[in-house]
Every structure is written in C-alpha cells, then in structure tokens.
Amino acid sequence: MSKIIVVTSGKGGVGKTTTSANFSSGLALRGQKTVVIDFDVGLRNLDLIMGCERRVVYDIIDVINGEATLHQALIKDKNCEHLYILAASQTRDKDALNLEGVERILNELRESFDYIICDSPAGIESGAFMAMYFADHALVVTNPEVSSVRDSDRILGIMAAKSKRAVEGRAPIEEHLLITRYNPKRAEAEEMLKVEDIEDMLRIPLIGVIPESESVLFASNSGIPAIHQKSDVAEAYKDVVSRFIGEAVPMRFVSGKVGFLKRLFGDR
Amino acid sequence: MTTMTLAEPAFKIKIANLPLWVIHVHNNNMAQIKRQLASRLSQTPDFFSHTPVVLGLSAVANSQTKFDFTALTTLMWEHGMRLIGVQGGSTEHQAAATQAGLSLFPDAPLRNSPVFPDPTPAQPLPPLVIDKPVRAGQKIYAENTDLVVLAIVNAGAELIADGDIHVYAPLRGRAMAGAQGNQSARIFVQSLEAELLSIAGCFQMFEEGIPQDVRNHPVQVYLDEARLVIQSY
Numbered sequence A: 001m002s003k004i005i006v007v008t009s010g011k012g013g014v015g016k017t018t019t020s021a022n023f024s025s026g027l028a029l030r031g032q033k034t035v036v037i038d039f040d041v042g043l044r045n046l047d048l049i050m051g052c053e054r055r056v057v058y059d060i061i062d063v064i065n066g067e068a069t070l071h072q073a074l075i076k077d078k079n080c081e082h083l084y085i086l087a088a089s090q091t092r093d094k095d096a097l098n099l100e101g102v103e104r105i106l107n108e109l110r111e112s113f114d115y116i117i118c119d120s121p122a123g124i125e126s127g128a129f130m131a132m133y134f135a136d137h138a139l140v141v142t143n144p145e146v147s148s149v150r151d152s153d154r155i156l157g158i159m160a161a162k163s164k165r166a167v168e169g170r171a172p173i174e175e176h177l178l179i180t181r182y183n184p185k186r187a188e189a190e191e192m193l194k195v196e197d198i199e200d201m202l203r204i205p206l207i208g209v210i211p212e213s214e215s216v217l218f219a220s221n222s223g224i225p226a227i228h229q230k231s232d233v234a235e236a237y238k239d240v241v242s243r244f245i246g247e248a249v250p251m252r253f254v255s256g257k258v259g260f261l262k263r264l265f266g267d268r
Numbered sequence B: 001m002t003t004m005t006l007a008e009p010a011f012k013i014k015i016a017n018l019p020l021w022v023i024h025v026h027n028n029n030m031a032q033i034k035r036q037l038a039s040r041l042s043q044t045p046d047f048f049s050h051t052p053v054v055l056g057l058s059a060v061a062n063s064q065t066k067f068d069f070t071a072l073t074t075l076m077w078e079h080g081m082r083l084i085g086v087q088g089g090s091t092e093h094q095a096a097a098t099q100a101g102l103s104l105f106p107d108a109p110l111r112n113s114p115v116f117p118d119p120t121p122a123q124p125l126p127p128l129v130i131d132k133p134v135r136a137g138q139k140i141y142a143e144n145t146d147l148v149v150l151a152i153v154n155a156g157a158e159l160i161a162d163g164d165i166h167v168y169a170p171l172r173g174r175a176m177a178g179a180q181g182n183q184s185a186r187i188f189v190q191s192l193e194a195e196l197l198s199i200a201g202c203f204q205m206f207e208e209g210i211p212q213d214v215r216n217h218p219v220q221v222y223l224d225e226a227r228l229v230i231q232s233y
C-alpha cells in the first residue's frame, strides 16, 4: 500500500523543499518507487533543487486541467533510478489547484508508486491545505526558533482537525518532527532552542535532526540534492529515511561535541 | 451628486449579544457602595474605561428602599463605568430608573426559580475530556460542563468551560472557566505556564511572565470576592 507524505511547516523558508528533495531521493536510493510533487504553485523551486527545471514541459495544473496526462508530466530524476518529479506551475495562479483534481492525481500515482511526497507551500492557506489533506504521514519541518515551533504547532492543529483522515474519523495522520538547520553549539549557548525544548513544545516523535550547513546551499546551486554528496546533511537525511522505513538508528548531530575522526580530518 | 438614492440604505438594524457587566447591589447605602467600589477598583484602576454597566437590583427587589440613580450614575462615571440601565428590581425602582434616563433590562430567570419548576432533577453533564495536545490556534469549549485536558495546552491555544477546567499537563495557552459567569468555577493545572487565566470574566494576563512562586507549579485558581487567587500546592 503506497503512502502519501506531506512535508509541511507553516513557517516559510525552514527547509521543506530541501527536505522533500533529499527525503524523496533517499527513499529512491533505497529502491523505493517514489514521486515528489511540488504544491508551491507560483513559486516553483523543487525543480531547481532537483536540477530538472529545463525539462519541465507540463506541470500539476496542466494535469488537473486535463491538458496533459500524468505520464507526460512526470519527469524522471537524473540522479535516482526510481524517482519522478511532478513540477508546480510558475505561471498559473495558485487557485488553479482543487481538491478533486489533486485526489485524482494522487489516486493514479498510488497505482505505481510506493511513496508520494508532497512539498507544501508555506502558510496555512489553500495550497498548504491541498498538500496535507490526503496525507498518511507528515514530516513537520521545524527550525530551532520560537516562531517556527509556533507555526508547526498551528499546522499540527489544522491537520488534526481538517485532514481527510480527521474529517472521516479514521486514524490520524502519523506525525514526525524533523528539526532542520540545527546548530548544536548555538543551541548549547542558548542562542537557539534545543532539540529537547522543541520536543517538549510539540510533543510528537522526533524523526531526525538536520544540521545547519553550507553544503545545502552548494547542493541547491548545483541542482543535485545534498544527499548525493558527502556531508553531515547527507548522513542526517539518510538517517531520516532509515528511521522512516522502520530501522533503529541512533540520533546524530544533536550535540556540539566533535568526534575523534572529525578532529583529525576536519569538517567536510 | 447630492441626491440620495433609495437603493442604498443608510443603516441596518441588527441584534447583537454584547458582553455586559452587571453590578449587583445588596443595599442602597450609598456611602457603603461608594467606599467599597473605590477599594475594589483601586488595584485595577483602568479596568473599566467607558465600559457600559447595568445595575442588578434582583437582591433588593422586595425592599422598600429608594435609590438615587442620578447620584449612582455620577459615582460610577468616576470609576469609568457608564451606567446604562437596571436589571430587575421593584416597579418603584424601575420607575425611578426610567426617570433618571436609564433603560430597563428584564431579570434573568433564576435556575431554581419556583416560577419555572424543573420537572426532572438536573443530571450533571459529563465533563468534556480531551486527550490530545491542544495547539496554537485551537479553541475548545465545554458548554455547560467541566473541561478535562490530559495533554499539553500550547501557547496560542484557548480553553473555555462553563464549569471547571482541569489540565493534567503544562498549561501554556489561555484558560477561561465559569464562562457563563459561574463565580465558583475553578481551574486546576499541573504546571502553570499560562498566557491568561480567567474565572467568570475576572482575568489575569501574564505578559511580564508568571510570578516565580507559582510558575511551573501545580496550582488551583479561584475567585475570592472578584479577586483571582492563584494558589500553588
């Protein structure tokens, strides 16, 4: 049975698209048939991070409007065998999305994919609602700052009340806390929230901590998600994928202590 | 253009249920009312600012005593209260109030009033029990009953109950018990970290943080003569 996973946050710019790109790549690298959908209509940039912007011919709105088939709109990822991308439109206005159209697309994708990743836009308006409505799981992307935690709390409340699962009284969306842009040293110096503080405020299971790192910026500029390179961020996203598919992996990158090998050979 | 078109009405009449303060008086001793009002309001001098209030006369409806409504209006004005009418009272009271330019509000029906006998003894309603976190932007209302929350109540969340409120986890949002005016309602909290506490409309906000002696403590909150008491235990 395929799973629909929304990557959401409420607050903007916290790392949803970065997470969608790396998480979907990570699942595909583990042999899972995966598709990642950009719901950020008007501001598409998943295709940039995945390095496929020049190959976007049709997008999700074209499929909803019946102007293209899913088959025509899906773009095969250049780095992973099992990964496909459904881009958002840059030119349409965001009201072009509608629940019936999204449901039709998801149902069709369920037939051929194991995992369907929905990259949500920021905010709590219709775009974010469409992205989470049909979800089975949610990766709640949170930065170690109060405003981000508060917005994550808000989106968790909305999912608990308004998702399809909630409306139909089925088992709720499975929630996973993903802390990104974490800097253990700054957290220890109390310049940022600590992992425990965020867990205490949100009270949902932690699936991973992604360190703050320049490698993310290099990766998005080169159009190859960080998970394909050698870095802490790549390791951290691989851990998240392992935990998601049920493997027990110890939490890394949460403390500021530098390991022995790292001290010998330096960062990166 | 100076002509007015009939198609555009200049006003619209709507009914509104506005919150209103009622000051229930127990006697007509002006000196005593004056003194007690001044002392009660001295701690929160800005609490009433041009706030409409109604004088509740139910408790003195059967007495022959007379009220000087004009003097009362002036006295209450000094405390920021705008006396707009009276509720209940005898026909003489109501006549005097009308004379003084005040409006008349019907007496609220009393729960155990013999005029409206309750055929069956009232069954207490079961409490509303919430076992999931109450998150920013969520509001929970326990109508005519108590509210019991077994999970965290986060900043930006709101609990409202006509009865008591129990939170067996940290309370970081707002809690309002006795929302319909029940002054004996209480709030019980396992760890007090709230943004606002209120009982029967008497509230306290914590913009400057919660006092050290009750912060993160288990507490109960109740009203003592319109004063909110936060007691840790």
Ligand SMILES: Nc1ncnc2c1ncn2[C@@H]1O[C@H](COP(=O)(O)OP(=O)(O)OP(=O)(O)O)[C@@H](O)[C@H]1O
Pocket: A009, A011, A012, A013, A014, A015, A016, A017, A018, A019, A040, A120, A121, A122, A180, A181, A182, A210, A211, A212, A213, A214, A216, A217, A220, A233
């Ligand atoms: N772990 C990280 N370390 C450093 N920078 C990061 C990290 N994750 C994301 N960023 C940077 O943060 C910015 C926002 O990331 P991203 O676009 O993934 O966020 P988003 O939540 O999708 O934003 P939006 O709400 O606008 O869709 C980008 O510049 C990205 O490079």
Ligand SMILES: [Mg+2]
Pocket: A016, A017, A018, A040, A119, A120, A121
């Ligand atoms: Mg994004």
